[in-house]
Amino acid sequence: MPMEKNFDAAEAEARLYAMWEAAGAFKAGANARPKPDGSPAEPFSIMLPPPNVTGTLHMGHAFNHTLMDILIRWHRMRGFDTLWQPGLDHAGIATQMVVERELALSQQPTRREMGRAAFVDKVWEWKAKSGGQIVEQDKRLGASMDWSRMAFTMSGAPGAPAGEEGNFHDAVIKVFVDLYNKGLIYRGKRLVNWDPHFETAISNLEVEQTEVNGHMWHFKYPLAGGESYEYVERDADGQVTLREVRDYIAIATTRPETMLGDGAVAVHPSDARYAPIVGKLCEIPVGPKHQRRLIPIITDEYPDPLFGSGAVKITGAHDFNDCDVAMRNGIPLFPLMDTKGAMRADAATDNMVPQKYRGLDRFDCRRAVVADITAEGLAVMIPNPAPMPEDDAGRVGFQPTIPYVEAKKIMQPFGDRSKVVIEPMLTDQWFVDTAKIVQPAIDAVRNGDTVILPEQHEKVYFHWLENIEPWCISRQLWWGHQIPVWYGPIKGGDTDTFEAFGLTVKVFCAADESQLIDQLKTYYGDEDFYFFADGESYRGFRDLGLSGELVFEPGEGVHIGRDPDVLDTWFSSGLWPIGTLGWPEQTPELKKYFPTSTLVTGFDIIFFWVARMMMMQLAVVGQVPFKTVYVHALVRDEKGKKMSKSLGNVLDPLDLIDEYGADAVRFTLTAMAAMGRDLKLSTQRIAGYRNFATKLWSASRFAEMNLVWEGYQPQAAPPAATQTVNRWIIGEAARVRAEVDAALEAYRFNDAASALYAFVWGKVCDWYVEFTKPLLADGASAGETRATIGWVLDQCMILLHPIMPFVTEELWGLTAPRAKLLIHADWPTYGADMIDSAADREMTWVIALIEEVRSARAQMHVPVGLKLPIVQVDLNASGRDAWTRNAALIQRLARIDSLTEGAAPKGSILIAVDGGTFALPLEGVIDIGAEKTRLSKTLEKLEKDMGGLRGRLNNPKFVAAAPEEVVEENRENLALGEAEAAKLKRALAQLAAA
């Protein structure tokens, strides 16, 4: 059946993908071949960065996955034992958010109404129904992952439905328990970033600092007992600029609502202005007068005397800096807010939050506080910067004062998911003591066990790890790995305890319930405890002699029973490399594929994920998780903006695949994957590469029409060709194969793409196909030429397959019966020995001659249909040889009808080639003026080039210092140029005579 005129991507892609899957082509180890020495195939493994279970394929994934697929297909064809491990991340916050929204939309009970177990069931239901759409989308892209090994970061968790079995939960729990037992995980009451929308702690990486328009208010904190002091301000020279008696200390703040929790006012020890009042008390100027707290004025290095008033209110429970100051100085912390970021209404804070502010949202409270202070005259007043020439009462020259409020750009923390302002909150959380496990992760990159490419990212990696902070791993969510810790009362002397509400509580850490029971038995004996944990309530220890019932609230302390919190999603995805391979079981896959070969990822998750995988794998199994990390750039829109839904500039890869085909999308991303630079995607470019696929397709049709595929015998080795043209293209194939391998070896994906583009289009289609036309008509050489065309096109398909899998596989199947699918075809290894340098030289000469003639014809406006004779004016032996052997194709491609020898006839165009001169007699055809212009222009260019060469060669220092071959090359070029210039001049003289 003859080939269709065009490749029908939409039809073929699904069919080909199904064929690969049915053939098990993606399975780990598929197409693995022993090495030439008989030893087992070398493993090559890549872990897919697990997309969120809520995710759909966006351009960043398409890029990321294309690069991985290229590496995987390339290695698979080279006979490596290849694994591309797919999977999904349970994505705690994101998923819980999606499911809660679903519940709201379908008017079902809320999360809290239905309770934890029921809600988690709902999430699993949702996952089964609509999670992981990205898998189907990846198939459209052509990603050749081993789907039979699909992993999930929550597999095997309690409550997981059938089909979600797996080791991941066990692995996560085991790691938590092990790290806890090694003292690398601890619980503590710390100030953490709190997301008031999701009501959970988040890590500092999940906080985005954004500049917003804010205000800084200046308020007076009156000194206790109406005391006053002399306030003196001096300039840099020590001259007094202000001297007045004050009965207050001025404070600047951007967050007046936190004043209620102030514990002190701090000034710098060297600040002479406040020296008279250090140690005295001042009053927080908010709330009913009789309830106002007095706080001390202290000194600390933290305040900057040049900023604001130089005095800082210290609110340890609501600011990270202040917390440090408070800790240093023994200042108490006063938590003011509840989990939603509203001012607390509960009894514990009675004396902190006055009645009128209780229950107010933090921002409403801010407005109220500002209004109240201002009304009371406790705002610092400044002259109105825009004085009125006349005031309301008609007073001329009156300059009113106004409350001192600076409009100010301030950095404000936002939750990266919730987009609400993050609140520093004092809560009990679990932390990984990263400082203790970070060093191996730093060393591994320093000593090259893991290589990060491009190199510049190593710096970023080092900087972050060297300044690493404790990692808060507990989240107040329900969807995730519940922390395997139970709390109970303690018998004296144990160290794993903490204080809460006057109770000393022991933390039990266990991988599962039976292990916990064992622990408790060791601890209390057989009779002393109850154990009861049904997934809903955890009251097992209530009767152990405690008085009262402890109620857990995030940030508020302790409960009896299992910790309700779950682990940060990144804690589990941090175990992705070993977890997907079956750890803690010592599976054969783990032995074979770990450490993995390459991680391909965007720089945006170096901290979130890459660094943590390094730390965790090293801490848990003592090995690096991957040998190479290839960090690629971001995909942006054509204007260079980051694609985002809110900007509406998102290009959907699936739309592009629909329109241009997956191969075109893949090739575009590959061609633009230059290291270290963001790529701006334009559909024009994709269309161009779609055309490229079409070009290859039509070259194959050309072959078909010329019976190349009739009885074609696919061979790995090139045919033993005798024709120069055939020998030449075989050499070119060898060249491009080497280029592609070298490029991929170095992760220079764009180099591989452009080498292939230049070969397939620029060499094979532009020249070789044309060269073969006369040969195919010639009985003697037609056979070998057909074989060569077939072989060369096979090489195109093979070498392009990693980047353009669909069109190449389709051609592979259409053109000849094949022993294997292309996806499993053997990647060539032939080398430079296939380059026939004589053929190479000859074809380069032929191409140059044809181009010269074409150029001359075009510029003289010789009609396309008009064939011309050519005159060989002078030509050296190799030129004559080349002409003789290629006369047919030169005449065809340059549209020449005959050759004569002799002097250039009058009114002819001179064609200079390496080793000689031709003339195109064009008397009566050419425009003499135009030809003069053409020759002068060529001469001018030549003279300019030669000027440079002469200058250099006349410089004795150049001749002395430059490498021999550079000097030699310059000499040769100058000689060639001079010969050519002489000819041009002669021709010009002739024209002038005519």
Added chain:
RNA sequence: GGGCGCGUAGCUCAGCGGUAGAGCACUACGUUGACAUCGUAGUGGUCACAGGUUCGAUCCCUGUCGCGCCCACCA
């Protein structure tokens, strides 16, 4: 405030010590038996600017000017 990257043809980008490249766009010509998703030939560049190193700099160094990104607790 630190750190990183980028300014090369009209556009999007490669390149990187030895005479400036690609694709797209543009211009002219073309119904040549693979391909108009095409062909042939062209136009188009002080490689941001200023110094320095070098026989030689788009490339290395320093500074300046523009852009972009990452990290950072200035109340």
